[in-house]
Amino acid sequence: MDFLSENVYIDAGFQHLCESVFLRLCQIVGTSVQVAIRREMVDIKEMVDRRVADNDDTIEMESGSRREGFRLEGSDYDYMYWWNNHRVIFDMSQSEHYYTEDKTLILSDSSESPPGFTLLELLTPRTKREVQSACVPMNDRLYISSSQYRQQTQSHLFPGSIGHGPCESGEVRGIEYDFAHCFACDFWPLSASWIDRCHSWPDREVVNEIVRNGCHFVPIGHPLGLHEREEWRMSFSLAEHKLVHSMNRCQFLTYGLLKIFLKEVIDKQSEETNKLLCSYHMKTVIFWVIQQNAVPLWCPQNLLAGFWVCFKLLLKWVHEGICPNFFIPENNLFLSKVNGSAQRTLFLELHGLYEKGLVCLLQSPSIKSYITNVLYNPRLSICTNEDRIISECDHDKELFHEIYRNISYCPKNLDHCIKYLHTIELMIGEPLTQYQVLMLQISTADILQSTAFTLHNMYTNTGLNKQMYIADRMSCHMLKLAAKFWCISDMMYIAMFYCKTFRYREALCITEMINVKLAQSGLMYRGHVDPERYTEAVGGQSWSTKMRQAVAHEIKLNTHTCYIKELTLEQQSAKQNNRGVTFIPLFVVLHFVEFLCYRHIDTALAQTALEELQVLVHHDQGLYVPVHHRDISWEILGICQQMTGNLQAALYSYQQSLKQYPFNKIQNATQMRIQD
Known part of the structure; x- marks a missing residue:
């Protein structure tokens, strides 16, 4: 009887430990609401951009951990760029899907490349200067050299940028960034056998969406390939963030714990091994564990069991020197890095952590106190209700910051402005979340501001008084309408317009109103806010009221x-x-x-x-x-x-x-x- 009681006590203690770590991860990684806001804001921004994009525009896609919904300390910004009028195909029959007068076609030839890599043959002579300059002749054909393409597309947007793998990398304000200039493909590669394994996860709808969206090719060759400087690597970034989005809450937090464990524990073991593993390996581990049903139940009370299964699989991979790519298992992600003496050292370090059991998590500064609390107070009652973790003020701060971060539309002329407005109008009728509806409203305000000034500039000094008068009235109306959608800062565009059109007293009336609003004690400016005063001023109000009364950027x-x-x-x-x-x-x-x-x-x-x-x-x-x-x-x-x-x-x-x-x-x- 005592033995049974002890087992029940241990089970209850383990559950409390899992719940405590779950609670801590919610604080570090973000609540489910915060993560949803981050994802949905980026999704709606890119949806608008894609629909507005002209054939010869450059498409931008945020990728990496921030796109997945993480905001961990030290998380870098990852962006992929490709030309909208260039497409990769896998066989010539796929060219029938394109009007070749306005599309540059590129053929993937993987016959001499390792799994997951390929050569890209330029099929269409009309192309961008950067592509033309990167072409090299091979076997009477013209191939795009990945190494030369990287050099041609270096933007040097910020000082100090360097080449890092397929990316241009650097640092701004202590935050690292990776820009990858790549090519898009609308088709799913036959070599990516992942589809055949999707029996229980992800569901068929997600699988179909991933396949429809195709893949990308980033400019980096396999270090052991025959044509390293010419080869390109298949990238499944779009598929990966769809998979991460399809994880349940516990799976996502386990993924977050693996990333934290890598940074705070594994990478601190020794200088020799601290660069061998990366967060992509952690992502690959949890993808395989989820798909293989290695954890019967993903829930807060079982979180550490899921983490441990992932850790054991990672240990096995390091021991064997094989980390199979999730989409193309024949592509060993460890092949050129985790081998020789470094591999043996890494395995011994990981095995040492494994022998300690879950106690090894005590080496993580972020998690430690939440484990010791339970160990010292085994009967501690822990609430895993996420609604109590984040205050109304913190929730609003997250929402408004993500909206501001993703509102950066740059229409080039009046026609472009109208195209944006028409696109948003059509999207409002689609099934959207409450956050996406809000984002579209504020996107409308942003475009209206650009439209107002663009329209005015078109009719300035034309000598056509009636048209100038009509344009002026329309511009004023658009700016006043925009100010009703977003925050205090939007009133500034009205003041700038009055100043630009010599209505100085009207402009000063607006700046006076702005000064009054900015002097309020509950102001939220760039995320800086006194939570108590903010809640006292606008707590419980609608988002529209909060933004107009207490938010500025x-x-x-x-x-x-x-x-x-x-x-x-x-x-x-x-x-x-x-x-x-x-x-x-x-x-x-x-x-x-x-x-x-x-x-x-x-x-x-x-x-x-x-x-x-x-x-x-x-x-x-x-x-x-x-x-x-x-x-x-x-x-x-x-x-x-x-x-x-x-x-x-x-x-x-x-x-x-x-x-x-x-x-x-x-x-x-x-x-x-x-x-x-």
Whole structure:
């Protein structure tokens, strides 16, 4: 009887331990609501972009852990880019699906390549300069060299970028990024035998969607292949994030625990082995474990059992030196890295952790205290209700940040603006989640702002008074309508428009209203907020009310249109350097517009606005002027100082602008101003 009681006690204790770790992972990884917000915001943004894209546009897709819904410390930004008018096919019969007058076709030839790799033969002579420059003749055919293509497509968007595998990699504000320029394929490769194994996971609907979406080819060859410098690797990034999205909550958190365990425990074992395994191996492990039904029940009370099954499979793979790619098992992901003495050392380290059992998780600083709490308090009652983990303020902060991060549309002209608006109009009738509906509303506001300024710029100086009057009324109406959808910052576009059209007093009325709203104690600016005051001010209100009353962000200017004529040089510089958006701190724009307006009304107040701007730029500690937006902030201060005739101060400000991180790519404009 005692023996039975002990077993029941151990079971209950293990369940409490699992629940405690589950709770901690919800805090680190995010609640199911937070993860859903992150995923759905990116999904709806890319859906809009794809439908609006012209045939010769570049398509952007976020990939990696952030696309999967993670926001772990140190998570990098992964993006894939491809030309919309280039497509890879697996056999010539598939060319029938394309109108070859406007599509460049590329044939995959994997006859001499290891599993998961291929050569790409250019079939259509009309192509991009970067592709043409990367072509090499082989066997009387023209193939695209992956190594040369990487060199041709290096964007050097940010300083210090380097080649890393198939990507251009670098760091901005301590956050790493990977940009991969690739080719898209609308077909599923026959060599990816994964479909035949999908009996219980994922369900047939997910499988069909993955197959419909095809795959990509990234520019990296197999290190042991015959044509390493010419070969391309098949990428299943799109399929992978569909699979991650189809995981249940416990499976996703187990995946998160594996990533944390890799970073905080495995990678800390020794210098020799800390780069051998990566998060892609962790993803591969959990994919195989889920599909093979190795864990009978994925639930919070069984979370650590699922983790342990994954860890044992990883240990087995390291011992054998074989990590089978989930889609093409013949492709051994360990082949060129986990071998020899490094493999033996890694196995001994992992086996040492395995012998300790789940106690090895105590080596994880993120998890440790939540395990010891249960060990010291075995009868501790743990609530796994995620609704209690996150406050209303934190939920709103997540939602508004993800919306802001994904609102970056850059229509190039009026026709493009109309195309965006028409696309969004059609999407509103589709089945969408509440977060996606909100995202579309705010996307509409963003496009309306670009449309308003684009329309006005078209009719400026045409001499057609009636058309100018109609365009002006329409622009004003669009800007006022946009301000009802999003946050306090959107009122600033109305002020900029009034300033641009010489209605200085009307502009100052708007800036005064903005100042009143920004002075509120419950303001949420760039995620900075006092939770108690925010909840007291707008708690329980609708999202629309919260945004209009208590939320503010930086100002985004589409570089294809003019908002403030004094910034024309800066926007042209950004555009020339492939920046679609110029980011300016809201408080900087506010003082800038006040200065521009008061110059025509009251020179003393203009000087006051300039002094306030100067104090802000010189002394802000990153709250109102983020470090990565200091380039444009110093620039605007210099412009104002130059306009007042204080050339010495202006020169200093421009020099300071050049010393900042060149996030907005305005250095050309700054140097021109210094020369002037």
